[in-house]
Amino acid sequence: AYAGVIYGCAVAALTYAMGRVSHGHFNPAITIAATMTRNLSLLHAFMYLVMHFIGAFAGVCTYLLFFDLGVKVEPAEGYDIWHPLAVEGLFTCFVAFVHLNTLHAKVAPQHAGKTQTYGLAMGCAVFAAHSATSPISRGFLNPALAIGIDIPPQILSKAFEAPVNSCLYMAAQVSGGFLAGVLFLAVRPSELSSNIAFRLAARVYSKLLGEFIGTFMLVVTLGLTVLQQPAIVPWAAACLLLSLGCSLGATSGAHFNPAVTVASVCACRPTLSLSEGFLYLVTQAGAAFAGAVLVRFFLSGATFPLKPAGYRWDQILASESAFTFVLCFAHVSVSVMKKSRVLSDMFGLAQGFAFLLGGLSIGKISGGWLNPAVSLAITGAREFEDAESWSCLYYVSAQLGGGVLAAVALLITQPSEFCSRREAEVPFEDECTSVRIGKPSDDVADGSAEQPDDDAGEDRAEGRQPPSSLPSSPRSARKDVSEGKREKSDWAVLQSGGGHMSRDEDEQSNAPSVETVLGRDGSNAHSSLEGISLLFAETPRHEARHEPPWEQYEPPKSRGYTSGRAPSGTKSDGALSSTAEATAHRDDAPKAAAAALVQEHGPPLPRMNRGAMA
Numbered sequence: 001a002y003a004g005v006i007y008g009c010a011v012a013a014l015t016y017a018m019g020r021v022s023h024g025h026f027n028p029a030i031t032i033a034a035t036m037t038r039n040l041s042l043l044h045a046f047m048y049l050v051m052h053f054i055g056a057f058a059g060v061c062t063y064l065l066f067f068d069l070g071v072k073v074e075p076a077e078g079y080d081i082w083h084p085l086a087v088e089g090l091f092t093c094f095v096a097f098v099h100l101n102t103l104h105a106k107v108a109p110q111h112a113g114k115t116q117t118y119g120l121a122m123g124c125a126v127f128a129a130h131s132a133t134s135p136i137s138r139g140f141l142n143p144a145l146a147i148g149i150d151i152p153p154q155i156l157s158k159a160f161e162a163p164v165n166s167c168l169y170m171a172a173q174v175s176g177g178f179l180a181g182v183l184f185l186a187v188r189p190s191e192l193s194s195n196i197a198f199r200l201a202a203r204v205y206s207k208l209l210g211e212f213i214g215t216f217m218l219v220v221t222l223g224l225t226v227l228q229q230p231a232i233v234p235w236a237a238a239c240l241l242l243s244l245g246c247s248l249g250a251t252s253g254a255h256f257n258p259a260v261t262v263a264s265v266c267a268c269r270p271t272l273s274l275s276e277g278f279l280y281l282v283t284q285a286g287a288a289f290a291g292a293v294l295v296r297f298f299l300s301g302a303t304f305p306l307k308p309a310g311y312r313w314d315q316i317l318a319s320e321s322a323f324t325f326v327l328c329f330a331h332v333s334v335s336v337m338k339k340s341r342v343l344s345d346m347f348g349l350a351q352g353f354a355f356l357l358g359g360l361s362i363g364k365i366s367g368g369w370l371n372p373a374v375s376l377a378i379t380g381a382r383e384f385e386d387a388e389s390w391s392c393l394y395y396v397s398a399q400l401g402g403g404v405l406a407a408v409a410l411l412i413t414q415p416s417e418f419c420s421r422r423e424a425e426v427p428f429e430d431e432c433t434s435v436r437i438g439k440p441s442d443d444v445a446d447g448s449a450e451q452p453d454d455d456a457g458e459d460r461a462e463g464r465q466p467p468s469s470l471p472s473s474p475r476s477a478r479k480d481v482s483e484g485k486r487e488k489s490d491w492a493v494l495q496s497g498g499g500h501m502s503r504d505e506d507e508q509s510n511a512p513s514v515e516t517v518l519g520r521d522g523s524n525a526h527s528s529l530e531g532i533s534l535l536f537a538e539t540p541r542h543e544a545r546h547e548p549p550w551e552q553y554e555p556p557k558s559r560g561y562t563s564g565r566a567p568s569g570t571k572s573d574g575a576l577s578s579t580a581e582a583t584a585h586r587d588d589a590p591k592a593a594a595a596a597l598v599q600e601h602g603p604p605l606p607r608m609n610r611g612a613m614a
Contacts, residue, residue: 012123029177036181056148084137092176210252219291234359245348266407323358324402
């Protein structure tokens with residue numbers, strides 16, 4: 001009864017333990033998917049695969065020293081071989097897909113940092129997958145496990161038979177790994193190409209595909225568990241939503257529910273426009289019907305009613321509306337906000353726990369579906385053959401009403417986060433259109449940094465800030481970088497390490513890339529501080545600037561620049577020396593300090609805008 005819980009807890013604990021070392025694969029299907037997506041080299045993939053099978057064989061042999069195995073790789077009673085192969089391939093694909101999105105994906109700018117829920121997401125994904133597949137295929141979900149359970153017992157008992165079933169299982173699971181790699185690249189075009197135009201063109205399609213995958217898997221998991229293990233339906237569905245929320249929250253918003261989409265559109269969320277909201281509704285309905293058809297195939301035509309017996313319609317509709325409201329309100333409150341535009345790592349947890357609350361509270365009263373797409377799919381799977389089939393429209397109306405109430409509650413409780421339709425239509429800068437400049441600092445990654453107002457705070461919130469001594473870029477500069485438009489005069493400053501150049505030399509200079517100046521990991525950030533500070537100064541670069549008072553001029557020791565040609569539009573070395581002498585005549589101490597600074601560090605930097613350097 002607790003096999004799925006044990007399996008999921010083991011994967012979660014081991015993933016947290018080894019995630020930073022080997023990404024915690026423990027599954028040849030995941031290794032194949034990671035290799036497909038160029039997150040693992042062929043040599044490392046081969047070594048991983050060898051160790052997976054050695055570990056599985058060693059584990060089974062150790063178990064057999066003390067206990068009888070008692071498990072065979074074969075279909076459950078009443079199913080032919082094709083049903084378990086189909087469910088093993090599908091849910092192995094699901095597990096590998098969650099792993100790729102939570103451990104191998106690039107850091108999405110909506111996140112405050114790299115998500116720390118990857119182990120929990122993997123454990124919940126394995127539990128949900130095992131709950132749906134164990135009554136059909138025993139729920140192995142791992143090629144090494146399927147081969148390891150079948151072959152070592154035969155070798156030890158000296159009764160060797162051809163491992164036909166285990167080889168078929170392994171083929172289905174490996175195919176699921178390949179499919180997971182394809183879907184991962186499809187929902188995250190930034191992993192496939194760095195071309196901005198390509199990512200912009202694929203942005204909407206990747207969002208819709210993410211919504212299709214999530215809604216489809218939700219309906220399939222609900223359908224398989226309701227008819228075979230009804231006691232764990234809320235737990236399996238909640239774990240699936242939690243894992244998919246952590247996986248696809250940064251791509252599509254992880255709605256998987258028309259009521260959540262309606263709430264987001266009514267609340268004018270900055271990540272979802274009105275046209276995209278309509279496309280979401282169509283995609284979710286289509287995915288739900290496709291999932292219902294597949295469930296009928298897996299279960300040989302078995303279906304179940306939408307409305308439980310023994311309760312009145314007013315009780316059912318009030319329950320569905322109230323707990324759909326809770327689910328939608330949790331989603332729109334924890335998802336991307338207007339000001340910070342940060343997607344919390346707790347996004348998937350809030351969604352999963354809200355569904356679990358509803359499922360456990362009203363499961364016996366109304367079914368606890370909390371999703372209009374699921375309600376339509378359950379009725380559609382029965383081909384509208386019941387006299388009360390059209391009563392699903394009552395469910396849909398109550399659930400959509402809960403979504404609208406959630407948007408109203410957001411307006412009342414968080415009025416500063418309620419934006420106008422014009423603001424919501426502004427394209428949101430997601431992982432398809434962003435350009436990262438270095439690594440986020442530790443205090444930004446854990447969300448503990450104090451974020452000032454304006455664009456600097458938004459950059460830190462999006463995880464885009466280079467190391468702490470580096471200034472944040474204004475929105476206009478970030479937009480130019482993301483569109484590949486660099487202003488030569490500004491980037492020439494970076495190339496020269498912060499010194500000024502004449503207009504002629506400026507125009508002839510080659511504009512380096514962001515990675516050339518800062519380094520791929522931000523390691524050159526400190527040496528380029530002078531040029532970055534000039535780039536974001538408010539005053540035009542070719543206008544004359546006044547030097548700061550000598551008493552305030554304290555160049556950092558790490559700058560390491562040397563004196564050279566005087567900047568255009570500023571004083572020459574002779575004029576600078578005379579200025580230092582005139583200042584020193586007023587006081588002997590400042591004279592010595594000023595002369596030492598000029599001799600050691602060269603002329604001082606012009607006065608810079610404090611707001612840009614904050």
